Amino acid sequence: MKKIKNPLIRRIPKELIGDWKKYLVVFLFLVLTIGFVSGMYVANESMITSANEGVTKYKQEDGHFELKKQADATLLSAIETGEKADFKAPKTTLYENFFRNEEEDYNNDGKKDGTIRVFAKTKDINLACMLQGSFPQKADEIAIDRMHADNVGIKVGDTVTVSGETYKVVGLLAYVNYSTLHEKTTDLMFDALKFDVAMVTQDGFDRLHKSIHYTYAWKYETEPADEAGEKTRSDNFMRALLTQVVVADNELEDYTPKYGNPAINFATDDMGSDKAMGGVLLDILVVIIAFIFAVTISNTIAKESSAIGTLRASGYTKRELVQHYLSMPVIVTLLAAIVGNILGYTVFKNIVVSMYYNSYSLPTYYTIWNPDAFFKTTVVPVILMLVVNLIVIVRMMQHTPLQFLRHDLKKAKNKKAMHLPRWSFLSRFRLRIMFQNVANYLILFVGIFFIMIMLAMAVGMPDTLDYYKSNTDGMMFAKYQYVLKSYEDDDNKLITTENKDAEKFDMTSLVKKSDVLDEEISVYGIADNSNYVKIKKLSSLKKNEVYISTSFADKYGLTVGDTVSLDEKYENKSYKFKVAGFYDKSQSLALFMSIDNYGKVFDLKENEFSGFLSDSRITDIDEENIATTITIRDITKMADQLDHSMGSYMNYFQILCILLAAVMIYLLTKLIIEKNENAISMTKILGYENKEIASLYLLSTSIVVVIADLISVILGTLVMAAAWRMMLFSYSGWFAFRVTPIGYAKMFGFVLIGYLIVMVFDFQRIKKIPMDQALKNVE
16 A cells, blocks of 8 residues: 655645744855854864974974084983983983074065064985975075965065075075964964064075074984973972983073973864864854744744644644654755755865965875864754654643643733733833743843954954054063073173163063963063163162053953062072062063072172173174174064954854854844744735834843843954953963954944844834734634
């Protein structure tokens, strides 16, 4: 016997065609969201796989250290074998990875445009992927970082000036140990605008003049099993290294294991967090859409209750009806997921890849199939849609056939009428509309709140960057900080300068340890009556009393009277300081004491000092004696880089938020109008015009949207500020999240713009409701 097909199946295409606008909006919304997240998953997985393969292919280091003087063969052998250490040290292989930090003038106008870190070409360690052009072969040829070249407009064949020497750019590369251009391991953000890495031949390296940084990269004889093992092995290696360096009468200037090197780890860590954030974003949006579907179906069931009651009385089971009403949201979600994944592997993947290449120095990649992307962007959304709607539909189907036939679907029995204030009739009518649609308005509030969190980032990040870029003068106490290698030159004479602006200061770096991060803190010894760091009574402080920067206080929640514990970076030695006050002219995390107290705390020799503070360039000190120069660029580079990497995307993100708000409000206001079609039709019969009816229904929604908008602006900003604080806690440095008054107005206005767009469609929908609608549905 041939089984008769379920006639309810025929209703599905009719329903789809009958309400095609709503389903098209939802479909496009899901396609774009799923497509972008799928593209992010595919791009992330492909590029991370390529980066991981590059570890072996391009001989990435396990870490590096820098010595004050070049090591001889005896010291190198001792470090490699672990000899002369007071315990068993891990065996390693060392490779010279010397570099010079030179001045880059990429437009050849005679002015310094940034710093370029120049390495000699090698085949042993930290190789580079050549993305365009070729490796240098001659003394006047150079290959530079691809991302930096793109940012500043350098092409293969151009010439650049490096500390007065001219080089021809023959290649654009990506070093395996510089996936992001972090100049220092303590930098909160990389700088691909004013910092560059480059490769030259050994002859080309010898042409340059700045002091050589004697850096040695190491590889372990056997690879650590995991990160915990890597940290243990690194700690043991550093302890042995310190002993060996001291025995050899040398000094350790820097020590950076691979796991602590942001230039290696930042890009892959960031891509991993992007993938996680994209997955959460998708799930939240799908749940919101699922609830909108659920409310829609709930209203449809209420509208079609007579038909449902007849079908139930005719023998249709609850299961068949649940399957029928569940089919539309699941079908739309499944189709959207399929189309979204196709676009994810084609269009959106390329968009995400271009975003990453705009920020990171990554090697070439190839697209790989990502089953995780398919599961999280197809299976999970369909399951979420299924579960949310199933709960609502099953709950609605608990009524008896007789209750459906009588339209008796309310749980509360003999509910008393709500007493409304003695306002005008129209005002009470609007209030009644609001109470009748509380569930819809709650979903609307949640949607607006979620969009406002995204808007807080889209508006707040540019505001934050603009604030720091426009207030840089108040964030640095001297235009130049010259840190010397030693207070004496090669002839053991005290280093001096004729510059009248110059003022001696002391500085060192200690570490504040925490479960999240071991962070470097700058400690300054300031001269009495300083022209730069103007802190009253600094010289009268006790030995262990200090002023700290407001950034330091803000990040760690410190107040006057608190005790700060800091540790030496390479020695087992701790210091405790009592906070005596705050200093607001330093963006860095720092503490300040008198130069006399500094000498006592750190046991300095007579006349020993670290360098000079100055508001003008010092030209009479040999470059060989200067370890580093800290300028305003070190403060602004983070804001400049973030603005370059994300500034334009924030504008697109703002537009996306407007569209999301419009879609969310459109779907929910459509439900409200559809739910009240009979009432609207009746008011038309009574002689009310379309404008008057719109003032009843649209004004009610407008009031709710404005209130939800205002509340969400405040709550969204608070949530984003808290998320920002949590995010920055895992990075070195600090700057607070800021939104300007204009920024708040933008956030409020963007949602209203989305609503105004929707109001046009809602008014047209009200106009189309015929007067006989109410008469047709009289029972």
